[in-house]
Every structure is written in C-alpha cells, then in structure tokens.
Amino acid sequence: MPSVITIPPFPDDVPTVPLVVVDYSLILQRDSAEIERLWDAARSLGFWYLKNHGVDMEADAVFEMGAATMQLPFEEKMRFEQGDDGNSFGYKAAGANATNAAGDLDTPEFINIAHDDVYAWPKVVRRTYPSTVNERMESTMIPFVRKSTAVTHTILAALNDKLGLPEGALAQLHRTDEFSASETRCIKSPVGAPGAKVSLGAHTDFGSLTFLHNRLGGLQVLPPGSDTWKYVKPLPGHAICNLGDAVAIFSGGIVRSNIHRVMPPPGAQGQMERWSMAFFLRPANHVVLNALTDQSPLIADSVRKAQLLPGGRSFFTGETAQDWFMRRIKNQRIKNRTGPETWMSSRGTERVQTE
Numbered sequence: 231m232p233s234v235i236t237i238p239p240f241p242d243d244v245p246t247v248p249l250v251v252v253d254y255s256l257i258l259q260r261d262s263a264e265i266e267r268l269w270d271a272a273r274s275l276g277f278w279y280l281k282n283h284g285v286d287m288e289a290d291a292v293f294e295m296g297a298a299t300m301q302l303p304f305e306e307k308m309r310f311e312q313g314d315d316g317n318s319f320g321y322k323a324a325g326a327n328a329t330n331a332a333g334d335l336d337t338p339e340f341i342n343i344a345h346d347d348v349y350a351w352p353k354v355v356r357r358t359y360p361s362t363v364n365e366r367m368e369s370t371m372i373p374f375v376r377k378s379t380a381v382t383h384t385i386l387a388a389l390n391d392k393l394g395l396p397e398g399a400l401a402q403l404h405r406t407d408e409f410s411a412s413e414t415r416c417i418k419s420p421v422g423a424p425g426a427k428v429s430l431g432a433h434t435d436f437g438s439l440t441f442l443h444n445r446l447g448g449l450q451v452l453p454p455g456s457d458t459w460k461y462v463k464p465l466p467g468h469a470i471c472n473l474g475d476a477v478a479i480f481s482g483g484i485v486r487s488n489i490h491r492v493m494p495p496p497g498a499q500g501q502m503e504r505w506s507m508a509f510f511l512r513p514a515n516h517v518v519l520n521a522l523t524d525q526s527p528l529i530a531d532s533v534r535k536a537q538l539l540p541g542g543r544s545f546f547t548g549e550t551a552q553d554w555f556m557r558r559i560k561n562q563r564i565k566n567r568t569g570p571e572t573w574m575s576s577r578g579t580e581r582v583q584t585e
C-alpha cells in the first residue's frame with residue numbers, strides 16, 4: 231500500500247514555493263485572522279497547505295482503493311476507460327493524453343470516480359466502475375467524499391463572504407443534488423528515467439477547488455511573474471488546496487487559478503512510483519462560467535479594471551461548466567489530436583498565464 235511504504239526525504243536543493251499554511255479547524259470556527267490568511271493565498275498564488283482537515287484516514291483508504299484498482303489486469307481496467315468524447319469518469323490509461331502542443335504523451339494512470347455516483351450509491355447514475363471501487367463505495371468512497379465535500383464547501387463559504395457575494399451564492403452553484411464533473415482521482419505515475427520529461431502537462435484546474443493529497447514531490451507551480459517552475463514540497467498531515475478556473479472566472483479574476491504540472495519526483499524520491507489523489511469540486515453542469523458581477527460590487531469592479539488593461543480580459547465565457555470541462559478533457563486526448571491546435575483548444579484560463 232502506498233501509505234505504509236517508507237518515503238525517501240524530499241531533497242533540500244531544489245527550488246520550492248513557500249505556501250501559506252491554513253488551519254482548517256480555525257476556518258471552521260470562522261476565525262477572522264485565519265480567513266484573512268486563506269484570502270491572501272487565494273488572491274496571490276491560489277495554492278495553500280491545509281492542516282487539521284480531519285480527512286487523513288479516509289484519504290489513506292482512497293489510496294488503498296487506487297492501489298487495488300491499478301493492480302487489476304490492464305484489459306480489465308480498459309473496460310472502464312473514460313473514452314475520447316470528453317468524459318473523465320472511469321479509468322485513464324498512461325499515454326492517453328498529450329502533455330503539450332507537440333503531442334508528447336503523459337505517463338500516469340488515473341481512476342476517476344464521479345461524486346454523483348458516490349452520492350447516489352448503490353444507484354449508478356453516471357457510469358460503472360471496476361469491482362475494486364464498487365467494493366469500497368460504502369467503506370471508503372462515501373466517507374471520503376462526504377467529508378471532503380464539507381471541507382471544500384466550508385472553504386468556498388469563507389471565500390464567498392470575502393468576495394462580497396450574498397450568503398450561499400457559491401454554494402448554490404455547487405449543489406450536490408445536481409450533476410457535475412466533481413470527481414475523486416487517484417493517480418499512479420511509474421518510476422521514470424532520471425531527467426525524464428513532464429508526467430502531467432501544465433494546466434490550470436478545470437473546476438473550483440482541488441483538495442490534493444500528496445506523498446511524494448513532483449507537483450510544480452509557475453508563480454505569477456516567474457519563469458521558473460517551483461516544487462510544492464509535500465508535508466505530512468498537510469493537504470494542498472488550489473483554486474480552479476471556475477471560481478477564478480466567477481470572481482472576475484480576484485482569486486487565482488494558477489498553472490501547475492507534475493514532474494517525476496525529485497532526488498531519491500525519483501526511484502519510487504508516485505501516487506497522488508485529488509478531490510475536485512466543480513460547479514453543476516448547467517452553470518454558466520461568467521463573472522458574478524451582478525451579485526458583488528467587488529467583482530464588478532475587478533472586471534471593469536481588468537477590461538481597462540492592455541489586452542483587457544473578459545470573464546464572460548458563456549460556456550457552461552459541462553461544456554468547459556468536456557472541451558478541455560476531449561482536446562487533451564491524444565486520439566483527438568490533429569496538431570498543436572488541439573492542445574490549444576484544451577486550454578482554460580492558463581491562456582493568459584505563461585506556459
């Protein structure tokens with residue numbers, strides 16, 4: 231199991247980004263100093279560590295589900311492959327996605343489980359999964375997804391207030407009783423050759439909030455204004471949170487969906503398989519990704535200012551969350567590639583960040 235393997239230390243001679251540590255137990259108590267810390271992180275890099283979130287045991291169980299799933303015969307996993315039409319639920323084989331405009335292939339395998347299927351279990355509402363997932367729906371997936379939904383909604387509520395939105399405005403766009411692309415992903419990356427290329431290509435996240443559980447290094451961010459990728463060092467007992475495109479657009483650019491990628495783990499960690507796992511909170515499928523200017527003067531002001539800048543940005547995509555997500559997934563698939571333009575069609579808000 232990934233969680234009981236001894237992990238070599240993260241090297242101390244690689245560039246890392248110092249992330250703010252947010253204490254979830256204080257956010258839950260609506261501690262204003264802690265909410266301010268979260269607010270600063272959300273607006274500057276859009277990434278932060280989260281401690282005292284209380285989901286570690288459940289996260290370990292999801293890693294165990296991922297390990298059991300990846301051990302299934304390849305043909306069995308391929309019975310649940312996500313396909314090329316823009317759906318991400320199910321299995322994604324290594325090499326199914328491009329990592330850049332040149333069409334270089336990704337190396338990780340994923341198992342993606344739709345939250346809609348977890349909420350509705352034992353009813354199947356989006357798709358079916360391998361037996362290793364079904365057997366753990368009650369023991370593992372339901373507790374993990376319930377707790378992670380609560381954590382991510384609590385963070386969203388704190389951001390909602392700071393954005394000057396009416397109470398519950400963001401929650402209303404992320405209702406758990408409406409279908410969405412929200413999912414839990416367990417990722418296995420094989421041991422790479424030293425100096426191996428990018429494992430998961432540079433991207434911004436497609437939805438609103440990612441709650442990421444990392445054991446090994448490899449995740450990198452490109453901080454605003456920098457041309458050097460920096461590692462995010464995994465810290466025991468700390469999850470990593472980052473904001474995605476949807477909430478950056480809703481906020482009119484006040485909060486940031488920062489570009490990131492995954493490289494083979496650095497130093498001695500490079501000798502190991504890399505496992506990671508993420509809970510992705512995304513808006514309901516029908517929600518249109520536009521800035522919420524009519525609900526917050528702060529957001530209206532931010533959009534006005536952004537549009538006055540040279541090359542002024544629009545925060546009105548007119549695309550639904552479902553179309554935005556499916557376009558991005560579909561155009562990453564190597565089978566759909568016609569040329570560099572396919573990669574460009576897979577892009578979200580990273581279009582305005584350096585790649």
Ligand SMILES: O=C(O)CCC(=O)C(=O)O
Pocket residue numbers: 415417430435442444448449490491492506507508
């Ligand atoms: O594996 C990681 O550390 C990050 C994965 C990621 O960025 C993603 O799946 O969107």
Ligand SMILES: [Fe+2]
Pocket residue numbers: 433434435490
């Ligand atoms: Fe990501």
